[in-house]
Amino acid sequence: MLIRRMTGQSMSNTNGKIPKKYKHNDIEQKWSRLWEQNKIYRWDPSRPREETFVIDTPPPTVSGSLHLGHVFSYTQTDIIARYQRMRGKNIFYPMGWDDNGLPTERRVQNYFGIRCEPHLPYDPDWKPENHKRDERNILEVSRQNFIEACDYLTKIDEDAFERLWRRLGLSIDWEQQYSTIDNHCRKISQLSFLDLVKKGEVLHTESPTMWDVDFKSAIAQAEIEDREIPGAYHDIRFGVEGGGEFVISTTRPELLAACIAVVAHPDDERYRKYFGKTAITPLFNSPVPIAAAEHADPEKGTGILMVCTFGDIMDVEWWKQSSLPLKQIIDRNGKIMAVTHGQEPFISLNPDAANAAHKELQGLPVKKARQKIVELLKADGSAAGGNGVALVGDPKPITHPVKFYEKGERPLEFVPTRQWFVKILEHKEALLEQGRKVKWHPEHMFVRYQHWVEGLNQEWCYSRQRYFGVPFPVWYPVKDSGEPDYENPIFASPESLPVDPLSDVPPGYTEDQRDKPGGFSGDPDVMDTWSTSSLTPQIMSYWSIDPERHKKLFPSDLRPQAHEIIRTWAFYTIVKAWMHDQEIPWKHIAISGWVLDPDRKKMSKSKGNVVTPENLLEQYSSDAIRYWAGRARLGTDTACDPSVFKVGMRLATKIFNASRFVMMQFDRIGQSPADFSAELITEELDKAFVNRLRDLISKTTKNFEAFDYASALQATEDLFWQFCDHYLELVKARSYSEEASPERDSALATLALALKVFLKLFAPVLPYITEEVWSWGFAKNQNDSIHRSGWPSEEYTSPVEKPRHSFSFDNALEVITKIRAVKTEAQKTLKWQVAKLKIRAEEPVVEAIRPVLPDIMRAGNVLPDAVTLEAYPAEGNLTVEVTLADTPPA
RNA sequence: GGGCGCUUAGCUCAGUUGGUAGAGCAUCAGCCUUACAAGCUGAGGGUCGCAAGUUCGAGCCUUGCAGCGCCCACCA
Numbered sequence: 001m002l003i004r005r006m007t008g009q010s011m012s013n014t015n016g017k018i019p020k021k022y023k024h025n026d027i028e029q030k031w032s033r034l035w036e037q038n039k040i041y042r043w044d045p046s047r048p049r050e051e052t053f054v055i056d057t058p059p060p061t062v063s064g065s066l067h068l069g070h071v072f073s074y075t076q077t078d079i080i081a082r083y084q085r086m087r088g089k090n091i092f093y094p095m096g097w098d099d100n101g102l103p104t105e106r107r108v109q110n111y112f113g114i115r116c117e118p119h120l121p122y123d124p125d126w127k128p129e130n131h132k133r134d135e136r137n138i139l140e141v142s143r144q145n146f147i148e149a150c151d152y153l154t155k156i157d158e159d160a161f162e163r164l165w166r167r168l169g170l171s172i173d174w175e176q177q178y179s180t181i182d183n184h185c186r187k188i189s190q191l192s193f194l195d196l197v198k199k200g201e202v203l204h205t206e207s208p209t210m211w212d213v214d215f216k217s218a219i220a221q222a223e224i225e226d227r228e229i230p231g232a233y234h235d236i237r238f239g240v241e242g243g244g245e246f247v248i249s250t251t252r253p254e255l256l257a258a259c260i261a262v263v264a265h266p267d268d269e270r271y272r273k274y275f276g277k278t279a280i281t282p283l284f285n286s287p288v289p290i291a292a293a294e295h296a297d298p299e300k301g302t303g304i305l306m307v308c309t310f311g312d313i314m315d316v317e318w319w320k321q322s323s324l325p326l327k328q329i330i331d332r333n334g335k336i337m338a339v340t341h342g343q344e345p346f347i348s349l350n351p352d353a354a355n356a357a358h359k360e361l362q363g364l365p366v367k368k369a370r371q372k373i374v375e376l377l378k379a380d381g382s383a384a385g386g387n388g389v390a391l392v393g394d395p396k397p398i399t400h401p402v403k404f405y406e407k408g409e410r411p412l413e414f415v416p417t418r419q420w421f422v423k424i425l426e427h428k429e430a431l432l433e434q435g436r437k438v439k440w441h442p443e444h445m446f447v448r449y450q451h452w453v454e455g456l457n458q459e460w461c462y463s464r465q466r467y468f469g470v471p472f473p474v475w476y477p478v479k480d481s482g483e484p485d486y487e488n489p490i491f492a493s494p495e496s497l498p499v500d501p502l503s504d505v506p507p508g509y510t511e512d513q514r515d516k517p518g519g520f521s522g523d524p525d526v527m528d529t530w531s532t533s534s535l536t537p538q539i540m541s542y543w544s545i546d547p548e549r550h551k552k553l554f555p556s557d558l559r560p561q562a563h564e565i566i567r568t569w570a571f572y573t574i575v576k577a578w579m580h581d582q583e584i585p586w587k588h589i590a591i592s593g594w595v596l597d598p599d600r601k602k603m604s605k606s607k608g609n610v611v612t613p614e615n616l617l618e619q620y621s622s623d624a625i626r627y628w629a630g631r632a633r634l635g636t637d638t639a640c641d642p643s644v645f646k647v648g649m650r651l652a653t654k655i656f657n658a659s660r661f662v663m664m665q666f667d668r669i670g671q672s673p674a675d676f677s678a679e680l681i682t683e684e685l686d687k688a689f690v691n692r693l694r695d696l697i698s699k700t701t702k703n704f705e706a707f708d709y710a711s712a713l714q715a716t717e718d719l720f721w722q723f724c725d726h727y728l729e730l731v732k733a734r735s736y737s738e739e740a741s742p743e744r745d746s747a748l749a750t751l752a753l754a755l756k757v758f759l760k761l762f763a764p765v766l767p768y769i770t771e772e773v774w775s776w777g778f779a780k781n782q783n784d785s786i787h788r789s790g791w792p793s794e795e796y797t798s799p800v801e802k803p804r805h806s807f808s809f810d811n812a813l814e815v816i817t818k819i820r821a822v823k824t825e826a827q828k829t830l831k832w833q834v835a836k837l838k839i840r841a842e843e844p845v846v847e848a849i850r851p852v853l854p855d856i857m858r859a860g861n862v863l864p865d866a867v868t869l870e871a872y873p874a875e876g877n878l879t880v881e882v883t884l885a886d887t888p889p890a
Numbered sequence: 891g892g893g894c895g896c897u898u899a900g901c902u903c904a905g906u907u908g909g910u911a912g913a914g915c916a917u918c919a920g921c922c923u924u925a926c927a928a929g930c931u932g933a934g935g936g937u938c939g940c941a942a943g944u945u946c947g948a949g950c951c952u953u954g955c956a957g958c959g960c961c962c963a964c965c966a
Contacts, residue, residue: 022928226963233966250966263966295964305966312965402965411965447894448961455962564961594960631903635895637959641902643915646928653928661925714904718913725930729923736924817932823921824932830923861923 017776018663022656024621024649028768032166040785041085041171043092045552053089054556055081056537056586057172058569059096059180062157063107066164068640071613073592075629076709077560078170080590082764083704084557085171086791092553094176094540095165099154100185101529102215102407105468108150114139116146116467118502118524128152143467143502147181150468154179164613169622169767171787178539180532181468186498188539189470189532192576193462194491195544196422201579202462203421204486208309208316209461211415212405213334213365217465218419219405219412220528221458222568227404229411232395233301236377237388238262241278241287246271247392249301251400253377254336254369255308257284257346257358258329260319263293264304271304282390283357283373283380284341285350293318310414313457330413336361336369366413418486420472420525421459424575428453434574437584441707442635445563445591449574452567460575462528469526473499475506476521484521494544534572537585556586563591563635590707593637616645623766624648630765633710651717652769655762658724659773662751665735666777673752673777678799680749682742683734684851687801688809689727689750692719693757694797700761701791709764716761723754726813733858753800757792805848811878812852815839818880819860826884834862836883843871845878861889 019026035041043052055077060070085091109115113133117140126141128149141149158179165172178185196202209218234253239245248262262279264271274290281288295314296305309326310316319326325345331337341358342351357376361369377391402411424431431453440446463472473492476484490506492499501522505511513519535543541553555577561569570589577585616625620642627648632638666672681690696719703712735747756778763770763786774786803809815837823832837860839849846869849856853867863885 022926226965229965231965248966252965296966297964301966303966307966314964314966317964400965401963442895444894451893451962457964567961596959636903637896639902641915644902647914650928654926657926657929659925664925711904714913724926728925732924820931821933824919827920829921830931831921 018660020660022653022769024623024652024768025618027772028167028169028617028622031768031771032169034782035171035785035787036166036174038783038785040783040788041091041093041173043173043176044090045549047090049552051088051090052092052552053081053084053558054092054537054540054553054586055094056540056556056559056573057094057096058561059098059178059533059536060161061098061103062154062161063099063104066160066613067595068613068616069595071164071168071616071625072595072629072632072638073560073562074165074170075168075626076592076632076634077558077590078168078172079626079630079709079764080558080560080704080707081171082767082787083709083791085787086760086763086789088790091171091173092176092540093172094178095162095172095174096177096536096539097154097158097161097179098529098533099150099158100180100469100532102466104150104154104181105466108146108153108468111153112139112149113137114141114146114149116141116143118143118467120145146467150181154181164617167614167617167622169626171767176540180529181470183498185532185535185539186470188535188543188545189527190473190492190497190499191494191544192535192538192580193527193531194473194494194497195580197491199579201423203423203459204418204489205421206416206418208319208414208416209419210403210405210412210458211332211417212408213332213410213413214408215405215466216332218417218461218463219408220461220530221456222460222530222571223406224403224412225406226401228399229402230397231400231402232397234374234377234395235302235392236282237390237392238282239280240274240290241280244274244277246274246279246304247302248304248306250306251398252308252311252370253373253391254361254366255306255311255329256281256373257286257339257341257354257361258308258310258327259284259286259288259306260309260324260327260345261288261307261322262290262304263296263307263318264290265296265298266292266294268296268298268303270298280349283376284346284354285348286341286354287347287349289324313414316414326416328416330366330415332415332417333365334410334413335363335365338362366411417465419461420463420527422462422575422579424460425456425458427575427578428456430578431571431574434578434584438574438586439588441588441590442633445566445589445635448563448566449570452571460528460572462531463525464528465524466526469529470498470532471500471502471526472523473497473501474523475501475509476523478515478517478519478521480517482517489523490520530568530572533569534576536573537577538580543580554581554585555583557588559586559589560592561589562594566591588707591635593632593635596637596639620645620649621652621768623652623768626765626767627651627713630713631710634707651720652766654724655720655758655766655769655773658720658728659755659759659776661728662755663777665748665751669738673756676745676749676752678749678753678797680742680745681753681800683746683750683855684803684805684808685727685730685812685855686746686750688803688806688812688852689723690753690797690800691803691806692722692809693754694794694800696761697757697792697794697796704764712761713765716758720758720762722813723758726816727754727809730812730816730852730855730859734855753796757796759786760789760792763787804851805844807845808848808852811841811845811848812856814878815849815856815880816860819856819862819882822882822884828884829889831861831889833885833889834860834866834882835885836866836868836881837862838868838870838881839878840870840872841878846871 081093112131115138120142122142122144126145212219231251233249235247235249237247259281275292277290278287279290307315307318327345339346341348341354348354378389380390435449475490479485506520509520515521537556541550543550573585577583624645628644699715700712731747734743737744759770771786823830
């Protein structure tokens with residue numbers, strides 16, 4: 001209805017096509033609909049690889065909220081896609097949805113008030129859409145029901161994203177979609193896993209792994225972060241067998257029962273005498289070896305430290321290369337476990353005292369256990385032969401970095417568990433080499449990749465103890481003892497994928513043998529979400545499913561992503577492409593910056609509502625918001641700045657009005673821009689302006705080839721404003737003529753060419769307004785979109801001769817500017833007549849001005865015979881003297 | 891603790907291989923000018939973070955320092 005009203009209102013002299021006012025919402029809704037209807041962004045599978053440009057679109061986490069950061073970075077990718085499309089490329093620009101993993105699980109739990117209980121049977125009558133959330137009663141549902149709730153909710157979230165993307169004008173091929181939890185992605189993920197097993201890149205072992213005690217899952221190195229939190233040094237007195245004592249300074253006294261050794265630096269004179277001897281721990285009276293270890297820092301604490309199983313990664317490494325026993329005291333819930341002192345491995349010289357102490361701690365979470373053990377140590381006088389209490393003084397508070405799961409709330413623990421790992425440590429060199437083969441934009445972002453790879457110290461922990469994710473396609477035979485036989489896993493066949501080992505049955509077994517001796521057990525874990533995300537190029541290309549398609553789409557041309565996930569998404573994707581195909585996953589990686597919002601709070605407060613991307617698009621137009629995103633170079637953070645949105649809106653309005661003016665010149669004489677070819681451009685001023693266009697085309701093309709859309713936009717914008725403010729004013733009078741003449745036709749041909757070029761150069765950033773104007777005078781039919789119309793090349797300007805002087809346009813500008821300045825200073829209207837105009841300049845400048853003098857005179861309203869044009873005998877600057885008429889213009 | 895990036899007008903940012911500091915916004919003063927008042931014209935405004943060095947010449951190159959941001963780090 002809006003559309004009909006708009007066209008009904010059109011001007012009488014523009015064939016009913018051109019609205020009088022720019023109404024961005026009308027225009028953007030219209031084209032958003034028509035683009036989809038005409039399928040102009042579809043990928044054509046019949047065209048060869050060389051003509052294809054493949055974008056490895058980031059699948060947004062659908063359970064997250066929509067924010068301006070999305071709009072920012074996805075627009076930047078779209079700008080590149082649109083440029084490549086205009087270059088004639090067959091664009092493969094899919095949309096993926098990341099609905100896999102913890103964020104989705106959490107959101108579903110909160111949204112529905114449910115919790116997954118894997119042991120419950122599936123309830124086919126329970127439907128998420130009918131479920132009412134009850135805050136007081138968390139409902140436990142089966143794994144299958146939980147997954148259905150996830151599917152239901154993510155679909156709603158995906159629809160919201162899709163609406164925003166369409167409104168924003170992303171030129172996505174909506175027929176190419178995937179969800180990271182759908183059958184196809186699960187199948188590719190499982191195929192990938194099986195291929196890695198086949199290639200020997202996978203380990204399945206029980207070993208100490210970083211563990212989040214709240215999520216109750218193993219965590220990979222890439223998902224951890226350090227946080228500064230308060231802690232305290234506790235000075236604890238240890239005795240030495242055969243006499244002597246020393247003090248250890250530790251922040252984790254609660255791990256005392258897990259102490260397996262005490263180490264100091266080999267050169268540390270204070271402790272050398274004890275190496276090889278045995279220390280006795282306080283409270284638990286456990287004899288532990290005193291050893292030399294390079295990693296002990298004599299400067300830190302007292303220079304001597306406990307090795308516990310496990311306090312940190314150094315403990316893990318030291319323990320691995322020692323032959324000492326594992327003393328696990330922290331369970332998967334982060335609480336002190338029950339153990340028996342006096343039995344292997346908890347050897348104690350005084351088991352009764354040890355067990356008594358342990359009983360006090362048992363069942364306490366780490367933090368509480370720490371407080372408790374301080375009390376116990378303070379009361380323990382047995383240490384070091386009764387020379388005082390075990391705790392020296394009071395704990396000394398400090399602030400120190402502690403490892404957390406990035407989404408977790410309590411510090412990570414190292415807990416021995418059985419996990420799948422992908423081997424990466426032995427491939428560091430190869431992975432660095434692969435990273436070097438990719439072109440990074442901006443270049444310095446490669447350094448982050450490099451440092452990450454160099455700093456890797458753990459294999460990729462590939463399994464998670466969660467429910468919503470891709471299961472491992474693996475079962476284990478169950479031994480007579482009832483234990484799974486991990487040494488002889490049963491892998492699913494590739495044809496049977498995707499499988500869920502908890503509901504599917506391995507070949508040769510029946511369901512009633514599940515979890516029974518002589519039967520089988522399904523692997524209960526799911527894969528790290530990055531196991532799927534790392535395959536986005538292969539997911540799109542149907543790797544190992546459709547070799548023809550894979551050849552056409554792999555490797556990708558472009559991976560756009562944010563910098564904080566270089567260590568995860570970019571890294572793991574490089575790992576997979578290399579392990580599977582010895583390839584790089586993409587030729588280019590473009591790293592977008594962040595949106596900073598120092599003022600966002602202020603904005604929303606003063607407006608009284610929350611600023612959502614939809615509101616911004618509605619208020620300022622998609623083109624305006626895209627303009628803001630397009631001004632920011634790759635890798636550069638940008639503030640959310642409404643004043644820039646306004647500038648974008650102003651630019652779109654200007655394009656609208658200037659185009660309307662140009663079209664009016666053709667409408668007046670009943671002709672169209674196509675009737676005036678570039679061969680008609682003969683006037684000096686016109687040739688000079690075309691010369692600027694020539695340079696602009698070449699510059700912006702170079703910029704875009706280097707992914708520097710921001711510089712291209714800047715250059716286009718600069719010349720466009722010159723076109724509006726100066727060229728149009730200079731050429732107006734000439735173009736108004738009703739009579740055909742070479743002078744007029746040269747002007748009209750230049751207007752046609754310039755507008756066409758500007759529209760095309762702006763089109764990647766401002767797809768709506770450019771498409772609208774294109775439809776007024778350039779489109780051959782309704783399906784002829786500017787976005788498939790080709791990028792301007794040298795051929796556009798080659799029929800036009802070079803101007804006699806490359807500065808003809810600039811000099812004309814200088815003169816007209818001077819005339820305007822004089823009028824403005826005199827506070828006169830710009831129509832005011834010029835009675836005398838005296839121009840003095842060097843000879844070549846004079847010659848450059850002479851041919852454009854008629855245009856200057858008409859634009860400046862200079863009276864006939866008022867002009868003196870003089871050449872200096874010697875060097876000198878251009879000087880312009882203006883005398884205004886005494887009386888107002890008629 | 892290590893690395894990367896940034897620091898240019900009140901604000902947001904350009905500034906190519908070293909050669910007289912740029913734009914937009916904001917501010918101020920004007921202007922209804924046959925596309926546009928969501929407009930147009932013009933003006934003012936900068937010790938290029940600090941210090942040294944190289945050079946005939948440094949916003950740009952070198953070194954040091956400071957501030958900000960990000961990434962990483964071995965939790966005693």
